[in-house]
Amino acid sequence: MSMRRALSMRGAAMASCRGFLGAGPSATSSTTQQDFDVVVFGGGMIGSALACLLKQSPLTSELKVAVVDRNAPSSPSSSIADLPQVPDIRVSTLTPSTLALIDRVGADWAIHPTRSASFHDMQVWDQTASRKHMRFSGSGEGPLGRVVENEVIKSALQRRAQELGCEYASGGVKEVLAPRPRVGITREAGDDDDLCDRPSVVFEDGRVLSAPLLVGADGSESIVAKSAGIRYEGRAYGQRAVTCTVDVSRPFATAFQRFLPTGPIALLPVRGGRGNIVWSTTPEHARRLESLGARDFAAEAMEALTVEGGPVPSSSSSSRGGGGWESALASRASALLGLRGGASPPAAFEDPPEVVSVAGGRQRSFPLASKHALTYCQRGVVLVGDAAHRIHPLAGQGVNIGFGDCELLVTTIQEALWSGQDFSANLTLEKYAAERRNKNGAMIRSLDAVRALYQSESPYVEAARSFGMDLINGFGPLKQVFVGFASSNAAAADIRSP
Numbered sequence: 001m002s003m004r005r006a007l008s009m010r011g012a013a014m015a016s017c018r019g020f021l022g023a024g025p026s027a028t029s030s031t032t033q034q035d036f037d038v039v040v041f042g043g044g045m046i047g048s049a050l051a052c053l054l055k056q057s058p059l060t061s062e063l064k065v066a067v068v069d070r071n072a073p074s075s076p077s078s079s080i081a082d083l084p085q086v087p088d089i090r091v092s093t094l095t096p097s098t099l100a101l102i103d104r105v106g107a108d109w110a111i112h113p114t115r116s117a118s119f120h121d122m123q124v125w126d127q128t129a130s131r132k133h134m135r136f137s138g139s140g141e142g143p144l145g146r147v148v149e150n151e152v153i154k155s156a157l158q159r160r161a162q163e164l165g166c167e168y169a170s171g172g173v174k175e176v177l178a179p180r181p182r183v184g185i186t187r188e189a190g191d192d193d194d195l196c197d198r199p200s201v202v203f204e205d206g207r208v209l210s211a212p213l214l215v216g217a218d219g220s221e222s223i224v225a226k227s228a229g230i231r232y233e234g235r236a237y238g239q240r241a242v243t244c245t246v247d248v249s250r251p252f253a254t255a256f257q258r259f260l261p262t263g264p265i266a267l268l269p270v271r272g273g274r275g276n277i278v279w280s281t282t283p284e285h286a287r288r289l290e291s292l293g294a295r296d297f298a299a300e301a302m303e304a305l306t307v308e309g310g311p312v313p314s315s316s317s318s319s320r321g322g323g324g325w326e327s328a329l330a331s332r333a334s335a336l337l338g339l340r341g342g343a344s345p346p347a348a349f350e351d352p353p354e355v356v357s358v359a360g361g362r363q364r365s366f367p368l369a370s371k372h373a374l375t376y377c378q379r380g381v382v383l384v385g386d387a388a389h390r391i392h393p394l395a396g397q398g399v400n401i402g403f404g405d406c407e408l409l410v411t412t413i414q415e416a417l418w419s420g421q422d423f424s425a426n427l428t429l430e431k432y433a434a435e436r437r438n439k440n441g442a443m444i445r446s447l448d449a450v451r452a453l454y455q456s457e458s459p460y461v462e463a464a465r466s467f468g469m470d471l472i473n474g475f476g477p478l479k480q481v482f483v484g485f486a487s488s489n490a491a492a493a494d495i496r497s498p
């Protein structure tokens with residue numbers, strides 16, 4: 001069939017596809033169509049990681065992959081001198097499995113020690129003055145995780161995807177066309193099955209990119225999901241996360257998180273010996289925090305990290321070796337969690353470094369919500385990353401579970417190719433969708449439970465919290481959230497009480 005005829009048929013077929021952005025069918029005389037095997041819509045961290053994995057894996061490397069983003073891919077320099085001196089405020093804590101993925105696809109540029117900061121411990125505690133805390137430590141084989149700026153991760157993955165042969169297309173997108181669900185659709189004479197079954201991205205300048213598989217990696221306001229008629233469940237938390245880079249009194253390698261009644265505050269190490277604060281709180285409080293000057297904000301953050309009816313005394317840090325019931329609890333917890341080193345004495349409480357001042361730009365806030373797609377796939381369309389799930393940042397897992405989506409989606413496509421099946425068929429994609437939706441749904445429910453538990457001021461819940469390790473042992477969601485991060489590389493989970 002000639003390209004001209006294909007395009008004119010495509011125009012008719014588009015009328016039976018579902019579109020979003022712009023109105024009506026888009027095939028015009030100036031249309032230029034390019035066909036791919038996979039079009040990834042959204043070239044952020046997750047879309048670019050998926051593109052890398054597809055081109056890197058032997059069975060999928062021959063697929064023709066395009067990545068669409070409103071912004072042209074950045075061309076990162078390999079020199080540390082070109083990074084801004086003060087790290088950007090948007091950072092992600094990356095788990096060992098994400099670090100392994102980034103390394104495997106050849107984007108290890110992003111996680112080099114000069115561009116990231118490692119943390120070997122994670123310390124979680126609450127607003128009570130009891131100083132009970134949980135502490136997770138690295139196994140000695142490597143850090144518990146690394147903190148990297150989102151821009152750095154994205155740049156490295158984009159550059160690698162291009163090296164591997166992915167085509168990036170940027171510019172204004174007029175509409176995304178996804179095939180309608182088959183159920184309940186009366187087919188009309190003249191509908192072209194093949195063309196309508198191929199999702200397409202139509203640019204304002206007339207370019208059309210189409211493929212049997214369109215991946216929505218366009219974040220939590222996904223237009224791919226809207227085009228495919230995929231709906232979400234979830235809710236706004238009525239909270240905002242205030243974040244900024246800070247100067248601190250000493251370098252540190254612990255990810256600190258303290259739960260306050262208004263939400264958790266986290267202090268994470270970032271490159272250059274600085275810290276990054278993510279402070280989830282009420283919208284009113286967030287607005288006030290955003291309006292504070294650099295030193296006033298630092299003073300409030302310090303107070304939030306230390307004071308509850310008086311600062312946490314540092315003398316408590318090393319005074320207790322941990323024997324008796326504490327050791328027994330730690331041991332039992334470690335055994336239950338399947339972690340090594342359970343018999344070692346509980347680790348001491350570590351005081352966070354002093355937050356001295358906001359560094360670089362001002363503090364900014366982001367709305368927090370949970371959103372979960374009711375299905376991850378729909379006739380030639382599949383969702384990954386925040387397009388499929390948006391979660392609270394308290395566990396530092398959002399982008400990590402997105403990378404997990406990419407791994408399983410690529411494995412699913414590989415298996416289909418290996419067994420001669422259609423990799424874009426719903427039957428194939430549903431294997432990926434069901435497994436990831438289950439797993440990610442459990443994470444979302446766990447986070448909601450942890451939030452509710454830690455933010456409750458009910459004396460009963462506070463009493464329950466004070467059992468600390470017992471709670472972790474007995475309460476699945478808590479275990480899942482905190483151990484989820486550490487699971488692949490942790491040596492010990494300790495609880496300590498005064």
Ligand SMILES: Cc1cc2nc3c(=O)[nH]c(=O)nc-3n(C[C@H](O)[C@H](O)[C@H](O)COP(=O)(O)OP(=O)(O)OC[C@H]3O[C@@H](n4cnc5c(N)ncnc54)[C@H](O)[C@@H]3O)c2cc1C
Pocket residue numbers: 041042043044045046047068069070071091092093094150173217218219220223241243278366384385386387393395396397398399400401402
């Ligand atoms: C305060 C805060 C702290 C966080 N901390 C962590 C953490 O420590 N660890 C962690 O794992 N996660 C964390 N997260 C979550 C993490 O940031 C997200 O999970 C991650 O950014 C999702 O990546 P993504 O590529 O799926 O989506 P996005 O980052 O939203 O990327 C979407 C891409 O699609 C493109 N796009 C969107 N719409 C269009 C369109 N119409 N046309 C063309 N292009 C389009 C965008 O330009 C962008 O490049 C945090 C989130 C917040 C809010």
